[in-house]
Amino acid sequence: MIADKMKPLMGNNSAIRTMFEEGDKMRAEYGPENVYDFSLGNPDAPVPAEVKQSIIDILNEEDPTALHGYMSNAGFEDVREAIAQSLNRRFGTAFDHGNILMTVGAASGLNVALKTILNPGEEVIVFAPYFLEYNWYVNNYDGKVVQAPTDQETFYPDLEAFEKLIGDKTRVVLINTPNNPTGVIYSEETIRQIADILERKQKELGRTIFLISDEPYRELAYGDVEVPYVTKYYDNTIVAYSYSKSLSLPGERIGYLVIPSELEESQLVFDTASNANRIIGCVNAPSLQQKMIARCVDVKVDLDYYDKNRTALYEGLKDCGFDCVKPEGAFYMFLKSPVADENEFCAEAKKHNILMVPGSAFACPGYVRLAYCTSYDTIVNSMDGFRRLADHYGLR
Amino acid sequence: MIADKMKPLMGNNSAIRTMFEEGDKMRAEYGPENVYDFSLGNPDAPVPAEVKQSIIDILNEEDPTALHGYMSNAGFEDVREAIAQSLNRRFGTAFDHGNILMTVGAASGLNVALKTILNPGEEVIVFAPYFLEYNWYVNNYDGKVVQAPTDQETFYPDLEAFEKLIGDKTRVVLINTPNNPTGVIYSEETIRQIADILERKQKELGRTIFLISDEPYRELAYGDVEVPYVTKYYDNTIVAYSYSKSLSLPGERIGYLVIPSELEESQLVFDTASNANRIIGCVNAPSLQQKMIARCVDVKVDLDYYDKNRTALYEGLKDCGFDCVKPEGAFYMFLKSPVADENEFCAEAKKHNILMVPGSAFACPGYVRLAYCTSYDTIVNSMDGFRRLADHYGLR
Numbered sequence: 001m002i003a004d005k006m007k008p009l010m011g012n013n014s015a016i017r018t019m020f021e022e023g024d025k026m027r028a029e030y031g032p033e034n035v036y037d038f039s040l041g042n043p044d045a046p047v048p049a050e051v052k053q054s055i056i057d058i059l060n061e062e063d064p065t066a067l068h069g070y071m072s073n074a075g076f077e078d079v080r081e082a083i084a085q086s087l088n089r090r091f092g093t094a095f096d097h098g099n100i101l102m103t104v105g106a107a108s109g110l111n112v113a114l115k116t117i118l119n120p121g122e123e124v125i126v127f128a129p130y131f132l133e134y135n136w137y138v139n140n141y142d143g144k145v146v147q148a149p150t151d152q153e154t155f156y157p158d159l160e161a162f163e164k165l166i167g168d169k170t171r172v173v174l175i176n177t178p179n180n181p182t183g184v185i186y187s188e189e190t191i192r193q194i195a196d197i198l199e200r201k202q203k204e205l206g207r208t209i210f211l212i213s214d215e216p217y218r219e220l221a222y223g224d225v226e227v228p229y230v231t232k233y234y235d236n237t238i239v240a241y242s243y244s245k246s247l248s249l250p251g252e253r254i255g256y257l258v259i260p261s262e263l264e265e266s267q268l269v270f271d272t273a274s275n276a277n278r279i280i281g282c283v284n285a286p287s288l289q290q291k292m293i294a295r296c297v298d299v300k301v302d303l304d305y306y307d308k309n310r311t312a313l314y315e316g317l318k319d320c321g322f323d324c325v326k327p328e329g330a331f332y333m334f335l336k337s338p339v340a341d342e343n344e345f346c347a348e349a350k351k352h353n354i355l356m357v358p359g360s361a362f363a364c365p366g367y368v369r370l371a372y373c374t375s376y377d378t379i380v381n382s383m384d385g386f387r388r389l390a391d392h393y394g395l396r
Numbered sequence: 397m398i399a400d401k402m403k404p405l406m407g408n409n410s411a412i413r414t415m416f417e418e419g420d421k422m423r424a425e426y427g428p429e430n431v432y433d434f435s436l437g438n439p440d441a442p443v444p445a446e447v448k449q450s451i452i453d454i455l456n457e458e459d460p461t462a463l464h465g466y467m468s469n470a471g472f473e474d475v476r477e478a479i480a481q482s483l484n485r486r487f488g489t490a491f492d493h494g495n496i497l498m499t500v501g502a503a504s505g506l507n508v509a510l511k512t513i514l515n516p517g518e519e520v521i522v523f524a525p526y527f528l529e530y531n532w533y534v535n536n537y538d539g540k541v542v543q544a545p546t547d548q549e550t551f552y553p554d555l556e557a558f559e560k561l562i563g564d565k566t567r568v569v570l571i572n573t574p575n576n577p578t579g580v581i582y583s584e585e586t587i588r589q590i591a592d593i594l595e596r597k598q599k600e601l602g603r604t605i606f607l608i609s610d611e612p613y614r615e616l617a618y619g620d621v622e623v624p625y626v627t628k629y630y631d632n633t634i635v636a637y638s639y640s641k642s643l644s645l646p647g648e649r650i651g652y653l654v655i656p657s658e659l660e661e662s663q664l665v666f667d668t669a670s671n672a673n674r675i676i677g678c679v680n681a682p683s684l685q686q687k688m689i690a691r692c693v694d695v696k697v698d699l700d701y702y703d704k705n706r707t708a709l710y711e712g713l714k715d716c717g718f719d720c721v722k723p724e725g726a727f728y729m730f731l732k733s734p735v736a737d738e739n740e741f742c743a744e745a746k747k748h749n750i751l752m753v754p755g756s757a758f759a760c761p762g763y764v765r766l767a768y769c770t771s772y773d774t775i776v777n778s779m780d781g782f783r784r785l786a787d788h789y790g791l792r
Contacts, residue, residue, distance in 0.1 A: 140675065250465060251464050253678065288647075
């Protein structure tokens with residue numbers, strides 16, 4: 001009854017989804033306050049008050065037929081200009097509305113970008129661990145995902161190995177920084193090195209290689225860490241952005257693509273992407289949310305909310321003797337499993353009502369992902385369980 | 397620079413889009429009140445007041461983090477249940493939330509449905525004239541569109557020809573009633589006949605054939621005409637619905653699929669469609685608009701707004717001697733061109749500042765489409781031009 005291409009998806013029940021269902025069962029059995037669910041990346045920092053106020057103001061001020069009506073497939077021009085100017089102020093770029101294409105979140109943005117540029121059989125290089133949903137996006141256009149390794153201490157790209165993987169089928173390199181699942185942010189030097197390799201390979205192979213930067217976690221960077229703006233380092237970059245995390249509204253599906261003027265045949269790519277936005281069925285990003293963004297373009301959630309969690313969880317796990325990279329961004333921590341089979345570790349943790357996602361769900365067995373977009377209490381109260389886990393594995 | 401599959405799209409500048417740009421030029425030159433633009437199907441009946449009030453109430457009453465947060469890929473259960481119950485009250489169906497899958501408008505709903513069930517090389521039968529965008533949706537999944545003819549007087553399907561086109565590659569029959577571009581509504585008898593043919597062919601060919609009913613214009617039916625609810629006549633039906641026209645909010649991208657329990661392996665198809673909704677990049681329908689729909693489930697725009705236009709335009713054109721089927725639904729009229737080449741007719745009309753879309757943009761040369769979702773004044777004031785056009789062609 002269903003299309004052949006969908007069958008593998010339906011066979012593999014996602015590890016995260018399975019976790020979620022188990023979590024529900026456990027919450028019903030033990031009470032929600034006694035279940036420490038680190039499985040889901042569902043942002044829970046409060047939605048900034050400006051969001052609600054802006055929507056109400058817009059509804060009161062604007063003509064409803066225009067407000068809720070069709071606009072260009074790329075989105076409202078004033079909204080796109082407001083975003084471009086905000087990026088320019090913050091990152092020293094030189095965008096205008098012609099570089100910004102509003103999308104139904106970053107997931108849709110990635111699909112629009114891939115629909116625009118990827119041919120069947122062409123390769124998309126990703127750095128493992130990575131968000132496995134990318135496999136499905138690439139599969140939508142009959143491309144092939146090629147996994148490049150990262151250093152297992154830092155989760156930075158292994159650049160030597162990466163360069164060797166680039167060949168005459170490579171069309172896209174897809175990076176995600178701040179990273180899901182590791183929380184790592186690539187330094188300016190790393191971005192520069194990736195750009196250098198791509199420039200060199202473009203010349204050597206005589207073909208265009210796009211760098212797609214998936215940036216739903218851009219605003220979630222802690223302390224003084226900077227997230228380099230990738231278009232400044234490599235011309236053929238497309239940025240996919242989402243407000244899901246920066247404004248805590250993942251259900252609203254609002255984001256954008258940046259297609260810089262420096263990109264080869266930029267106007268053609270932009271126009272094609274606008275059409276792709278239409279024909280994949282989105283047509284345009286939701287109009288009221290677009291208008292809200294224009295008024296909230298520099299607003300973001302309270303970062304301290306996640307930062308407090310980050311510090312508590314990292315310090316707590318370190319004290320227990322667990323091994324992990326201190327995340328600099330996003331709201332994930334990627335913990336080394338004390339045993340080779342991280343599924344065993346997850347099962348053991350479940351005995352203490354702690355839910356984590358196995359690293360194999362991110363193409364990186366031997367690790368687990370903890371999403372710390374939870375209440376602070378969840379983290380504090382989970383520590384007793386983690387200590388007992390540490391004892392079980394003789395870590396302290 | 398762009399994917400091969402996108403190249404034909406970028407080569408063919410859409411006739412409707414070309415019209416739109418010409419319209420802009422003409423409005424600048426002659427003043428907007430002197431341009432009679434019947435090219436765009438952009439709903440302009442006022443958005444019902446309940447929409448604004450509901451959104452404000454929801455923002456004031458609901459917890460923002462849950463309101464704007466992730467939900468199941470199929471949508472909020474309470475919203476889906478409200479829609480199911482509304483359909484049951486109005487059409488005597490027996491749906492519940494498990495049959496309703498919220499989508500980013502009907503365009504996205506069609507893509508979700510096709511992604512779910514269509515294999516490369518399989519055929520989708522459509523009745524010409526039809527919305528050519530269907531070609532792109534089918535092409536997204538490497539299917540093939542097969543055009544079935546309609547009676548050129550009534551635009552009802554030529555059922556004998558239709559039956560002959562069904563073969564062992566047929567996977568989907570896609571209908572659109574009320575119809576874009578003709579405004580025709582299929583009678584209960586026609587739906588029953590289509591269903592009978594499909595039942596017979598399913599048995600004969602030993603394969604499942606889906607009937608997809610694209611219904612963005614369902615609520616726009618004038619007078620006492622009923623739009624039969626297709627799931628009642630054929631089990632393997634999927635309905636794609638949109639609120640774009642019924643609530644005048646095409647920019648918001650909110651609609652749903654109905655996957656009835658009677659459909660073969662309904663649960664599998666529903667679950668696959670939910671996953672398809674995620675992996676094509678939509679993830680879910682915009683959350684605030686979903687919640688609005690639950691409160692506005694029985695609200696619709698003032699039909700008299702369009703009906704008044706319909707009558708004025710139809711009567712006016714008839715008086716001029718033009719030939720067209722009186723539309724019973726949607727906001728389109730499909731006029732027979734007085735000369736074989738309707739592009740010539742469109743060019744002649746432009747001399748009177750009248751913009752219409754050639755029928756070839758709907759796979760039906762020799763006709764033109766007029767979208768009467770305009771102001772009433774536009775229709776009244778256009779009549780002088782139409783009279784002169786009629787004189788030019790010796791129609792009166």
